[in-house]
Amino acid sequence: MPDHPAHQQVLTLVTSAGQPTRARDLCLALDLPLERKNIEDTRAKLKRLVNLGILMETEPGLFAQPRP
Structure with a gap:
């Protein structure tokens, strides 16, 4: 797991989105x-x-959290 805060922010936003997300949308968020x-x-x-x-x-x- 990357320790850099920027990676943590991106991971948190992708996880909370609940759907595949684009880099552009993450920039807005x-x-x-x-x-x-x-x-x-x-x-x-x-x-x-x-x-x-x-x-x-x-x-x-499009990026998303892997499904279990």
Whole structure:
């Protein structure tokens, strides 16, 4: 489990969303300006969580918590 607070925030928001979420929507939830850099940084965090097996990418660009 990543210890960085930004990863924790992203994970909390994806978990609480209850449905697959896009990086852009997470930027809005985090009150980040919708700039390309912020969206790409958020997407990179999501991809890292996918690579660690914490999240899954249900389809390109949509991230969710794995189902039990």
